[in-house]
Amino acid sequence: MPYLEREGDVFILYLGNRDEVDNENRFHPDWITAVHAALDEVEAHEGPAALVTTATGKFYTNGLDTEWLFANMDSFGEYLDRVHTVYARLLAFPMTTVAAVQGHAFGAGAMLATAHDLRVMRGDRGFYNLPEAQLNMPFTVGMNALMTTQLPRATAVEAMTTSRRYGGADALAAGIVNQVADESELLGAAVARAAATAALHGPNLAGIKRGIHAALLEALSVKTPKLV
Numbered sequence: 001m002p003y004l005e006r007e008g009d010v011f012i013l014y015l016g017n018r019d020e021v022d023n024e025n026r027f028h029p030d031w032i033t034a035v036h037a038a039l040d041e042v043e044a045h046e047g048p049a050a051l052v053t054t055a056t057g058k059f060y061t062n063g064l065d066t067e068w069l070f071a072n073m074d075s076f077g078e079y080l081d082r083v084h085t086v087y088a089r090l091l092a093f094p095m096t097t098v099a100a101v102q103g104h105a106f107g108a109g110a111m112l113a114t115a116h117d118l119r120v121m122r123g124d125r126g127f128y129n130l131p132e133a134q135l136n137m138p139f140t141v142g143m144n145a146l147m148t149t150q151l152p153r154a155t156a157v158e159a160m161t162t163s164r165r166y167g168g169a170d171a172l173a174a175g176i177v178n179q180v181a182d183e184s185e186l187l188g189a190a191v192a193r194a195a196a197t198a199a200l201h202g203p204n205l206a207g208i209k210r211g212i213h214a215a216l217l218e219a220l221s222v223k224t225p226k227l228v
Contacts, residue, residue, distance in 0.1 A: 063107030
């Protein structure tokens with residue numbers, strides 16, 4: 001399960017278990033609940049604060065928990081709506097958010113990184129990838145809006161329609177991430193970016209973000225149809 005650490009004014013949310021380096025950090029319903037609980041704790045902090053999310057091992061997050069989903073198809077719409085709540089929460093979070101993408105970010109996991117204010121990606125290993133076209137899966141209304149508003153237009157079209165895998169350098173060139181760093185420097189670089197604006201934490205920043213992302217937040221609130 002996700003857990004929190006802290007470095008100065010910066011909270012670091014690890015997306016998977018401390019001792020399971022090969023954990024894929026998929027969006028299991030319990031994982032979503034744990035992420036929101038951690039964000040509640042961070043949001044309740046008074047004073048300067050910022051947030052970095054990261055993980056350990058091969059994956060930042062491998063996206064939807066398809067094993068759980070295929071076993072619970074009657075909950076299809078409700079499940080995706082809960083996934084959307086994580087994106088919406090980060091988009092309007094009352095402090096700077098930085099994704100430190102140390103490993104693969106696939107599908108809903110790539111979208112999670114994209115929902116942050118800033119992204120720092122490992123330069124030598126790991127891919128950012130939207131496999132939906134390759135897997136013959138549609139994007140929800142909210143997911144489509146997230147990618148087409150948060151990424152440069154040409155990049156969104158390429159990423160969504162070709163399922164291209166972007167390494168760190170390619171992701172930087174395409175405008176997906178703001179910075180690349182070696183593995184040993186990745187978390188430090190993300191923490192430094194977050195700490196630089198920790199003093200902005202508060203309701204004013206949250207309001208600015210809600211204004212910037214108003215149409216996107218509305219799209220993420222659209223209920224996903226149930227499967228017939």
